[in-house]
Amino acid sequence: MSLNEVGSMIAMQGFSGLSLFTVLLLMALGLAIIFGQMGVINMAHGEFMAIGAYVVYLFSQLTQNYAPGLREVYFVPAVVAAFFVAGAVGYVVEMLLIRRLYKRPLDTLLATWGLSLAMQQFFRSFINPKEVSAELPEWLLGAFNPTPSIQVPRNGIFVMGLTILVSAGVYLLMLKSRWGIRIRATTQNRVMSSAVGINTDRVDRFTFALGCGIAGLAGAAFTTIGSTGPTSGSLYIVDTFLVVVFGGAANLIGTIASAFSIAQAQSLLEFFLTSAMAKVLTLMTIIVILMIRPQGLFTNKLRT
Amino acid sequence: MQLLFIDRSRALRGAFSTVLCVTSLWAAFAGAGCNKSSASTSSDPAASKTDKAAPASTERSTEATSTDVMTPPGVEKSTLKAADYPTAKVMTTGLKVDDDSVTVGILHSTTGTMAISETGSVQAEKLAIAQINALGGILGRQIKVIQEDGASDWPTFAEKARKLLVNDKVAAVMGCWTSASRKAVLPVFEKENGLLYYPTFYEGLEQSKNVFYTGQEATQQILASLDWVHKEKGAKSFYLIGSDYIWPRTSMKIARKHIENVLHGTVVGEEFAPLGNTQFGSIINKIKLKKPDVIFAAVVGGSNVAWFKQLNAAGVTSANQTLLTISVTEDEVLGIGGENLTGFFSSMKYFQSLDNANNKAFVEAFKKMWGPKSVIGDVTQAAYLGPWIWRAAVEKAGSFDVDKVVAASPDIEIKIAPEGYVKVHANHHLWSKARIGKAKADGQFEVVHESDLIEPNPFPKGYQ
Numbered sequence: 001m002s003l004n005e006v007g008s009m010i011a012m013q014g015f016s017g018l019s020l021f022t023v024l025l026l027m028a029l030g031l032a033i034i035f036g037q038m039g040v041i042n043m044a045h046g047e048f049m050a051i052g053a054y055v056v057y058l059f060s061q062l063t064q065n066y067a068p069g070l071r072e073v074y075f076v077p078a079v080v081a082a083f084f085v086a087g088a089v090g091y092v093v094e095m096l097l098i099r100r101l102y103k104r105p106l107d108t109l110l111a112t113w114g115l116s117l118a119m120q121q122f123f124r125s126f127i128n129p130k131e132v133s134a135e136l137p138e139w140l141l142g143a144f145n146p147t148p149s150i151q152v153p154r155n156g157i158f159v160m161g162l163t164i165l166v167s168a169g170v171y172l173l174m175l176k177s178r179w180g181i182r183i184r185a186t187t188q189n190r191v192m193s194s195a196v197g198i199n200t201d202r203v204d205r206f207t208f209a210l211g212c213g214i215a216g217l218a219g220a221a222f223t224t225i226g227s228t229g230p231t232s233g234s235l236y237i238v239d240t241f242l243v244v245v246f247g248g249a250a251n252l253i254g255t256i257a258s259a260f261s262i263a264q265a266q267s268l269l270e271f272f273l274t275s276a277m278a279k280v281l282t283l284m285t286i287i288v289i290l291m292i293r294p295q296g297l298f299t300n301k302l303r304t
Numbered sequence: 305m306q307l308l309f310i311d312r313s314r315a316l317r318g319a320f321s322t323v324l325c326v327t328s329l330w331a332a333f334a335g336a337g338c339n340k341s342s343a344s345t346s347s348d349p350a351a352s353k354t355d356k357a358a359p360a361s362t363e364r365s366t367e368a369t370s371t372d373v374m375t376p377p378g379v380e381k382s383t384l385k386a387a388d389y390p391t392a393k394v395m396t397t398g399l400k401v402d403d404d405s406v407t408v409g410i411l412h413s414t415t416g417t418m419a420i421s422e423t424g425s426v427q428a429e430k431l432a433i434a435q436i437n438a439l440g441g442i443l444g445r446q447i448k449v450i451q452e453d454g455a456s457d458w459p460t461f462a463e464k465a466r467k468l469l470v471n472d473k474v475a476a477v478m479g480c481w482t483s484a485s486r487k488a489v490l491p492v493f494e495k496e497n498g499l500l501y502y503p504t505f506y507e508g509l510e511q512s513k514n515v516f517y518t519g520q521e522a523t524q525q526i527l528a529s530l531d532w533v534h535k536e537k538g539a540k541s542f543y544l545i546g547s548d549y550i551w552p553r554t555s556m557k558i559a560r561k562h563i564e565n566v567l568h569g570t571v572v573g574e575e576f577a578p579l580g581n582t583q584f585g586s587i588i589n590k591i592k593l594k595k596p597d598v599i600f601a602a603v604v605g606g607s608n609v610a611w612f613k614q615l616n617a618a619g620v621t622s623a624n625q626t627l628l629t630i631s632v633t634e635d636e637v638l639g640i641g642g643e644n645l646t647g648f649f650s651s652m653k654y655f656q657s658l659d660n661a662n663n664k665a666f667v668e669a670f671k672k673m674w675g676p677k678s679v680i681g682d683v684t685q686a687a688y689l690g691p692w693i694w695r696a697a698v699e700k701a702g703s704f705d706v707d708k709v710v711a712a713s714p715d716i717e718i719k720i721a722p723e724g725y726v727k728v729h730a731n732h733h734l735w736s737k738a739r740i741g742k743a744k745a746d747g748q749f750e751v752v753h754e755s756d757l758i759e760p761n762p763f764p765k766g767y768q
Contacts, residue, residue: 016585
């Protein structure tokens, strides 16, 4: 093999590691807010991603049937809609279910797991029991060739761009805005926050909705990679929790670092070993690290 | 109090994360071992959207539909009269047979994950039964159907099988889809001496007096297609990739032996992705690095969609790569999208596009009964054969008794089979042809190769 080919291979493999990193990060961002900041164990997080994916599918169906000329542009509004629909569902769920359980974190686990089962059955009964795929616009298909021997998948570039956008947004919102301060205050000391005039109910509700909305965005982005079925969400949920927990639940930088290291380990090992062994080795390493540092890679320093 | 709460929730996160890791680790190991979960889950598809099959209902007679069903051309109305075959003579083992009817069972999942795959089989079996009834039934008796729901749960399959055999005394059962469900009911059928017609192509290595396998076993599907790609495309190097459970693993084992020992080619890579895996980037890069003449694939379910989409996105298309798959039927194409598959090859014994009179009549009758949008895949066609084989065997034996039906079964020929012609082998599998279809953008396949009739060989020597 020529030097040139080795170079292209390294470039493509590097990109597939980065691509997996952005996928993991996008999945985890919503949960980093809900689980990391609010402390709610949301087992239905994967289903909120599925909602986002189904919104894109719905848009794709509508475009195909009523406005085939819009095929090249429908995707962008669909992604935006995915955010708002998933967010709205999250808002309602918080109002009806989650807020009654803030003092009983273990019960949230059961309640949201039940919610995830109910949502899966809803998808199965009312949308389609089969796996569905959205019809993608031309500009998301195929590969981008910087040189003749390097192919970079366009959908990977799209997911990457979206992830950067969302991460930056979340970062600014959580750490630089007044709303972020209110969220963090509420999580740290609900009674005191309430006493200084923060409407904690409102903060909780919007925060949860935001997390769900980001999950919807992630789901929408994943329609470019795979298909969507009633149980697609459950495929993502383990990886998502893994990234958040490994990174140190309450820390955004931790989430990014953890997604990066898991993705690179996974994709490199997969290249040199088999995919099952790659998964086993990655998870073993994570277990060992978590045994030594149960709080995860990064922690917020708290004065307790 | 507040501090306590924070501490507790942190401890909780720690515990939770450990549980999480251990669970997923276990899942990864289970995959690498012998995950029988759904052998030949080749699909998350099968079945048409216009499913009229009643869910979980019991005691449904298909007689009502028998009047307007289209029957296969060239089959004469049966002239056998029940009076010539007195019930006391044709049934001596307590089965549910009377002077004008006989009861059979249909046992598939109509709820749960597998429902989407199994619905097509239910529809095909009901069509065959309706046609047989319209043609005068079996030994002058109309077939009644009791349908049970296996609910995608293997113990439920076993329980319902027992119910059908012990309580309902059905004369035969058409059913099961995954290997796991078949393995679950097998002891029941053997103990109660029942009769099962099983439609899915599967990994082989099984043979029971009480089961007839109407799909292909592994060697029929694999060997002929490898021979073809070797001869036709001059393929020497192969990259094997499958989902991680029993069916792809057994199939790839057979494929590897055949490539190395018979074709004298090389296997440049063998890879099994966990079920449900959606990230194929690194695997695709490895394949690009090895530059195999042929990618031989058995990826199933949702992974299948991700696999083909990402191949396409990485610039691997039929223009620069030959790919042969044993897990894509017309049903799967719906989810994958024809544009991601165009020009790739699939090895099956049946394609909806087969150009023969039997198949045209079958497709027309199927669409008339189950809706014009129906898509018919390989397993659906195999399920359709079950009732016809049973009918032929019963009439040859002149009896519904399981032992006599089994004894009469070898060498039964079905000339109206949509796949052309099949014959029952003494080992309870079917002689059938292997076909290679080239995927078209519209989701159908163009048949580019057809083998001779292949003898079924569920225990291939030198391949284990």
